[in-house]
Amino acid sequence: MFGQRSKHIRYMTIADETDPFQTECGKTLREVVLAYETYGRLNEDMSNAILITHAFSGDSHVGTHPDEPELRGWWGDFVGPGRVFDTSKFFVICSNVLGGCMGSTGPTSINPDTGKPYNLSFPIITITDMVNAQKRLLDRLGVSSLVAVTGGSMGGMQALQWGVSYPDYVKAVIPIATTTRLSPQGIAFNEVARRAIVNDPKWNNGNYPLDDPPVKGLALARMIAHITYLSNESMHSKFGRERVNSDKYLYKFCTEFEVESYLDYQGHKFTKRFDANTFLYMTKAIDYFDLEKAYGSLYNAFKSVRAKFLIISFETDWLYPIYQGKEMVSALRQAEKEVTYAQIPSTLGHDAFLLEYKNMKGVISPFLEQFLE
Amino acid sequence: MFGQRSKHIRYMTIADETDPFQTECGKTLREVVLAYETYGRLNEDMSNAILITHAFSGDSHVGTHPDEPELRGWWGDFVGPGRVFDTSKFFVICSNVLGGCMGSTGPTSINPDTGKPYNLSFPIITITDMVNAQKRLLDRLGVSSLVAVTGGSMGGMQALQWGVSYPDYVKAVIPIATTTRLSPQGIAFNEVARRAIVNDPKWNNGNYPLDDPPVKGLALARMIAHITYLSNESMHSKFGRERVNSDKYLYKFCTEFEVESYLDYQGHKFTKRFDANTFLYMTKAIDYFDLEKAYGSLYNAFKSVRAKFLIISFETDWLYPIYQGKEMVSALRQAEKEVTYAQIPSTLGHDAFLLEYKNMKGVISPFLEQFLE
Known part of the structure; x- marks a missing residue:
């Protein structure tokens, strides 16, 4: 497990010998634990739960717990009393995905059959597998329905899959900065990032000690990915062509431009908190997600959904471009579903889904109001 | 030297003990050779020369020589009798840049001081250095003026620098799919590509045998770069989300999507024809090119130019976006220079400058006509 952990993290066994977990690829996991955190209280009729997918x-650390102000949640502005996901009204649940490295069963976990880490023997996990594992968690928590499922990027893919897989369970789906299927350009970026990891001799075909991982490859993978999270506009305003140390060129190969320094920092920071094999599994799950392929068409995928949708895209997000948000809206309308679309004019690129709190609150809060009793 | 070579390649010593080459970074090269090829004939008053910068x-192999039809030039459609750079009228010259690995002196060359390859002891080369070396070549060839200098991408940077450095020598400048300074996003992509090379243990701080280079790192660097040469649109139409072998997902880590296979092929092909250290030097030259920084402002850079400009940008080129073409046009107009701008509605991304022959001919041919006597 990586990084500093909240003391509010909980662990739920969602599959065991008597009730193993069948993955979409056909393999069986006979022991699955999900790490999760909750915020607020489940009401008596269990009707106020919101699932946030990362x-x-x-x-799982989506919000900041009041007694741990130093451990800021990744959506710290979004979750809390009076915030858009208002924990004085809603019971918010967030779990680390199946296949993750933040407490849930994944490639870094011990394979009960061998007593050794799974590494690459862990089955390929899909977005559907993640969602099915979350459903087991919610069942065990006694949550009988969800007001909403929401998340950005890969979290948005899970939200979409929730609406499709469990139509009677979910009242609202809020997919943010996401798509029903990644573009070939997105697959290409995932592939070169994976290649950066597997090129590192320390990766050793996935069999590295967790205390001596392929940090160079993983850092490079993160640097590549990070470029796609920012927009050209935000890079101009954050870094421009400024240099770190000198106005004069140094005429040597070193970290010289601010943008190089920033990426270097982000890459190294990432290796302290994330696992290299898990990077491979998560990107593969993203590449594979394809509602059109899975259901024959987007219309078919959406025709049985019962949730109301609020779809949010960001104008400078070139990894999950706005045309993909519009495609979802069209398909949902074609299937005669209720859908609201918000195209937010942010300059922050894909990262906007983590940062544009005010603009997102402005569309999410009124949307959620209809579900408050 | 890399790849199959034309028998028409020639070599010119442009610097020696008696006339060494001073680089912009302050180092001196006491032996410089440029590899070059020519097409067509220089006329008697030496007034029909066009320099193409790569x-x-x-x-240097910009065109296809009639007796080597199998060795297609990288602008094979553009150079030849009746083509846009019409060799029945013009004398076309193209040289491998200083710092290159295709016959000109560069990091793979032998350092006369040590008898060993320069590798990273080769000085950092700038676009200005490349242009100054080309000027020496033209002087030695007896070319006393240029009808035009043209090139795409880094070639466009050289064309711009030609217009600025040698205002009395050049009648026309045609920078294509280029910029007066690379965006921070472009620098970021160059940096992660360089990192892919230097992460490869075989790179060995630049000291690898040329017959056992860091192919994994170099292939990955090319894969990263290649993504930036294509547009999202062209990737959709070339590959979509098609798989190589099977309509079903394979549920393993392998080359599975067409776009992955294409990049893998491009990456490996590149390692047969290009040098890893040279990749570092060329990307650094691109990162450093900055007319605004060098001259204080674009207005200052352009105020002494005398050439007429034709600037060409492509609508889906996101590496050298059209706003950069427009910035050049504005600055040239502000400096009261004659400038024509063509924004070509191609879907092919940055690679369009190699492919959009008909659209480019449509603007370049009428522009060049004014210089024919």
């Missing part, structure tokens, strides 16, 4: 490198 | 991984 992105690629996220975890 | 991009990042290009070379």
Whole structure:
């Protein structure tokens, strides 16, 4: 497990010998634990739960717990009393995904059959597998329905899959900065990032000690990914062509431009909190997500959903471009579903889903109001 | 030297003990050779020469020589009798840049001081250095003026620098798919590509045998770069989300999507024809090019130019976006220079400058006509 952990993290066994977990790829996991955190209280008729699903490198720590102000949640502004996901009204649940490295069973876990870490023997996990594992968690928590499922990026894919897989369980789906299927350009970026990891000799075909991982490859993978999270506009305003140390060129190969320094920092920071094999599994899950392929068409995928949708895209997000948000809206309307679309004019690129709190609150709060009794 | 070479390649010593080459970074090269090819004939008053400057991984082989039809030039459609750079009228010259690995002196060359390859002891080369070396070549060839200098991408940077450095020598400048300074996003992509090379243990701080280079790192660097050469649109139409072998997902880590297979192929092909250290030098030259920084402002850079400019940008080129073309046009107009701007509605991304022959001919041919006597 990576990084500093909240003391509010809980662990739920959602599969065991008597009730193993069947993955979409056909393999069986006979022991699955999900790490999760909750915020607020489940009401008596169990009708106020919201599930938040995390992105690629996220975890269960979506909000900041009042007694741990130093451990800020990845959506710390979004979750809390009076915030858009108002914990004085809603019971908010967030779990680390199946296949993750933040407490849930994944490639870094011990394989009960061998007593050794799974590494690459862990089954390929899909977005559907993540959602099915979350459903087991909610069943065990006694949550009988969800007011909403929401998340950004890979979290948005899970939200979409929730609406499709469990139509009677979910009142609202809020997919943010996401798509029903990644573009070939997105697959290409995932592939070169994976290649950065597997090129590192320390990766050793996935069999590295957790205390001596392929940090160079993992850092590079994160640097590549990070470029796609920012927009050209935000890079201009954050870094421009400024240099770190000198106005004069140094005429040598070193970290010289601010943007290089920033990426270097982000890459190294990431290796302290994330696992290299898990990077491979998460990106593969993202690449594979394809509602059109899975259901024959987006219309077919959406025709049985019963949730109301609020779809949010950001104008400078070139990894999950706005045309993908509009495609979802069209398909949902074609299937005669209730859908609201918000195209937010942010300059922050894909990262906007973590940062544009005010603009997102402005559309999410009124949307959620209809579900408050 | 890399790849199959034309028998028409020639070599010119442009610096020696008696006339060494001073680089912009302050180091001196006491032996410089440029590899070059020519097409057509220089007329008697030496007034029909066009210099074509190549991009990042290009070379002197811009056109296809009639007796070598199998060795297609990188602008094979553009150079020849009746083509846009019409060799029945113009004398076309193209040289491998200083610092390159296609016959000109660069990091793979032998350092006369040590008898060993320069590798990273080669000085950092700038676009200005490349242009100054080309000027020496033209002087030695007896070319006393240029009808035009043209090139795409890094070649466009050289064309711009030509217009600025040698205002009395150049009648026309045609910078294509280029900029007066790379965006921070572009620098970021260059940096992660360089990192892919230096992360490869075989790179060995630049000291690898040329017959056992860091192919994994170099291939990955090219894969990263290649993504930036294509547009999201062209990736959709070339690959979509198609798989190589099976309509079903394979549920393992392998080359599975068409786009992955394409990048893998491009990456490996590149390692047969290009040098890893040279990749570092060329990307650094691109990162450093900054007319605004060098001259205080674009207005200052352009105020002494005398050439007429034709600037060409492509609508889906996100590496050298059209706003950069427009910035050049504005600055040239502010400096009261004659400038024509063509924004070509191609879907092919940055690679369009190698592919959009008909659209480019449509603007370049009428522009060049004014210089024919």
